[in-house]
Amino acid sequence: MAAVPDALGAVSALSALVCAVTAVLAWRHRRATPAATALAATMAGTTAWALTALAARSGIGTDAQALAALVGLAAVHTVCGGTHVLYRSVADPSYRVPRPHAAVFLVVCGSLLLAAALNPHELFFTDVHVEGDPPRVVGGLGPLFWVHTAWSYAVSACGLAPLLRARKRAPRVLRTQISFLLVGACLPTAGNVLSLTSPQWLGEGSAPVDLTPLFFVAAGLVDAAAILRGGLLQVVPVARAQVLETLADAVVVVDGGGRVVDVNPAGRDLVRRVHPHLPAELVGLPALDVLGHDVHGAVTGDLRRTVELLPGLHVDVRVTPLTDGRGRPLGHVVAAHDVSDAVRSAQRLHEQLGVIERLRAELQEESLRDPLTGLHNRRHLDTALVTALAQADGHGLPLSVLLLDVDRFKSVNDEHGHGTGDELLRALAGVLGREVRSGDTVARYGGEEFVVLLPGADPAGSLRRAEQLRAACARVSVPLPVPTGARGSGAPGYDADGTPERLHRTVSVGVATYPADGVDAASLLAAADRALYAAKAAGRDRVVAAGA
Numbered sequence: 001m002a003a004v005p006d007a008l009g010a011v012s013a014l015s016a017l018v019c020a021v022t023a024v025l026a027w028r029h030r031r032a033t034p035a036a037t038a039l040a041a042t043m044a045g046t047t048a049w050a051l052t053a054l055a056a057r058s059g060i061g062t063d064a065q066a067l068a069a070l071v072g073l074a075a076v077h078t079v080c081g082g083t084h085v086l087y088r089s090v091a092d093p094s095y096r097v098p099r100p101h102a103a104v105f106l107v108v109c110g111s112l113l114l115a116a117a118l119n120p121h122e123l124f125f126t127d128v129h130v131e132g133d134p135p136r137v138v139g140g141l142g143p144l145f146w147v148h149t150a151w152s153y154a155v156s157a158c159g160l161a162p163l164l165r166a167r168k169r170a171p172r173v174l175r176t177q178i179s180f181l182l183v184g185a186c187l188p189t190a191g192n193v194l195s196l197t198s199p200q201w202l203g204e205g206s207a208p209v210d211l212t213p214l215f216f217v218a219a220g221l222v223d224a225a226a227i228l229r230g231g232l233l234q235v236v237p238v239a240r241a242q243v244l245e246t247l248a249d250a251v252v253v254v255d256g257g258g259r260v261v262d263v264n265p266a267g268r269d270l271v272r273r274v275h276p277h278l279p280a281e282l283v284g285l286p287a288l289d290v291l292g293h294d295v296h297g298a299v300t301g302d303l304r305r306t307v308e309l310l311p312g313l314h315v316d317v318r319v320t321p322l323t324d325g326r327g328r329p330l331g332h333v334v335a336a337h338d339v340s341d342a343v344r345s346a347q348r349l350h351e352q353l354g355v356i357e358r359l360r361a362e363l364q365e366e367s368l369r370d371p372l373t374g375l376h377n378r379r380h381l382d383t384a385l386v387t388a389l390a391q392a393d394g395h396g397l398p399l400s401v402l403l404l405d406v407d408r409f410k411s412v413n414d415e416h417g418h419g420t421g422d423e424l425l426r427a428l429a430g431v432l433g434r435e436v437r438s439g440d441t442v443a444r445y446g447g448e449e450f451v452v453l454l455p456g457a458d459p460a461g462s463l464r465r466a467e468q469l470r471a472a473c474a475r476v477s478v479p480l481p482v483p484t485g486a487r488g489s490g491a492p493g494y495d496a497d498g499t500p501e502r503l504h505r506t507v508s509v510g511v512a513t514y515p516a517d518g519v520d521a522a523s524l525l526a527a528a529d530r531a532l533y534a535a536k537a538a539g540r541d542r543v544v545a546a547g548a
Contacts, residue, residue, distance in 0.1 A: 015050035018221060019043045038086035045078030046188070046219070062130055065137045073116050073148065077109040080155040083185060087159035090178060091166035105155070112148045124148075160185065184222040191215030250315070253322075254287040255331040263290075270336060274309045291334060306339060314343040370444040372422060373429035381443040381451055385521045388441070388455050392514055399455055399514040400462030402469065403528035404432075406448040407506045407540040416480055416503065423478045424505060431472050451525075459513045459545060466509045466543040474541065477502040506541035508532055517546040 023043030029036035052072035055064070088095040116124045119142075128139035160182075167178040192215075250270040253262035263271070263282050271282060271290055282290055295307055295317050308314050315336040322330040368380035376384070385401070392399040406428065413421040425448060432442045432450060441453040452469065454462055480501045510532030518524030527546040535544040 009054055012050050012054035016047050016054065019046040019050060019219075023047060035086055035089035038082050038089050042079055042082030042086055045075045045082055048072070048075035049079060062135055062137050069137070070113060070117055073113055074109075076148075076152055077113070080152040081105055081109075083156050084159035087156075087163040087181065087185075090181060091162040108151060112144065112151065115144050116148070156185070156189075180222060184219045187215045187219040187222070250336040252287070252290065252334045252336075253331060254291075254334060256329055258287050260285050260287055260290050261331065267336070270309075270315070270338075273313075287334075295334065295336065306343070312340060312344075313338070314340045370429075373426055373444050375429050375433060375450070376441065376443040378443065378445055381441070381445065381453075382521065384441045384443075385453060385524070388453055389514060389521060389524075392455065397456050398458045399453065399524075400457040400459070400465075401512050401514075401524050401528045402452040402454065402462065402466050403445065403510040403512075403525070403532045404450040404452070404469065404473070404507045405532055405536070407508055407536075409448040409505065412503065412505065420478065420481060420503060424476075424503060427476045427478050428473055428505075428507070431476055432469060435469055435472050451528075457513070459511070459516065462511050462513055463543060463545055466511050470507055470509050470541070470543055473507045474504070477504045479503070508535040508540050509543040510535055510546065511543060512546040 020043070023040045026036050026039035026043060030040065049072055052068040052075060055068040060068070085095075085097060119125055119128070122128070123142045124144040126140035126142045128137065130137055163178060163181065167175055167182075247264055248266055250267035251262075251264045252260055252267045252271075255261045260282055261284075268282060271278065274292065275290070278285065278289065292309065295309070295315075304316070304318050306314055306316050316339045318335045318337075320333045320335070322333060368376055370377045388399050391397075406424070409421065409424075412424060425444075429442075429444065429450070432452065436442050436452060437454075439455055443451050445451045452465075454465055457465060480503050510528045510530065512518060512524050512527035512531060514524055517527035531544045531546040531548070534548070535542045538544065
């Protein structure tokens, strides 16, 4: 091969190299999106196209030049088909080439290549001859060549139209990617049009000079920049219109620099609700301004949290890091799911559990209370006495037990009815409850008997306390029932001066102290009971200590 490359040949070689590198870069992303495979095919076709242009200027034999021309035409069809699929795949990531379309494309392209090879009646090339030194095959362009050209541009244009429409509605990150593709498409097209319309402008005789490889240098650099710097094919949304746009969750995409590069409709609605002062276009704004401190904290720290954006508006924030094929960080996807209903349900459940707990505590307390007097009942007393004895034993302190009994209570029920008796018991219980100290325990022991536990009280102190309680109870009185129609002085239920009569009753008290009078609950209560009977026997309305 005679290798005497001129300046245009050098450019063709450079075009082939740049396009080949771009094809390799695109092929490495083929698993990320179908657009990568289409871009790789397009760049491979342009590599072959540039090489055929180089071969035509390298002094090869005339037969080889004819073969190179056919390879170049096949490369043109590959480029046009590849750009068509590339544009459609970027515009719609779910796009797949329909089999009928692929069949039509292959039949038409095959037919045109066959016509170029056979060139019947000079329909594809006209006046084909050899001239120059080294010899070059030159000729004019026949009608089928222009059919081939029109077909190639039509295939590319059918893919370009959806891409232009997609750019209008695409978010900024996709608009940038699409712009790269459009610039890359315009450069070689301009070169090809220039070559076809001005074949004589470089002074090459009657041979048309293909300037397209020159412009493919720039196109290859643009596409390479799109891959390496613009992020083309790194984050191509999969069926974005069907998935991201229709998600009920708010989605915000943040780049590595902390700026918003994409927001779905639900995300825009949520941001407008929380930050109505922000401008209409959210893309490009700092993520901190759009997300707020609470949500932005999930990006810079925790990857999941629940945040209250507004009173009553709770969202569950999840952050997913974005990386490229080499694991390098690209940004984050922030998804926010409205969990306000769940939070309100949880709050109601918590409140209901609180009510249930209060009711349970009240029921438990009521189970330990005497329903008539409101004092603790014997069930509670049994537990409290055992606990008090254990504490007294552990600290070496005394514990006194007072057992009180209402004197002549049976006569109250017999003479005035059980209602009056109940009223008297409630009045006495009220006095006992008010008179005991904090830490003391007072309980209804049964019938008309009451028990008071005095932790820390020695025999002398317990006698003083018992006397105070006895005196307080002696001052208690309750009104007697007045017969219907009775009024005034001397009437039943009234005394001589016309005042309603009241009922008074005293109490007798038995006192026992731990450990002198008993070392356990049963023995201590038995000692207090014996002292109580001694007080009754001594005339009632008095205090008697066990062992006295």
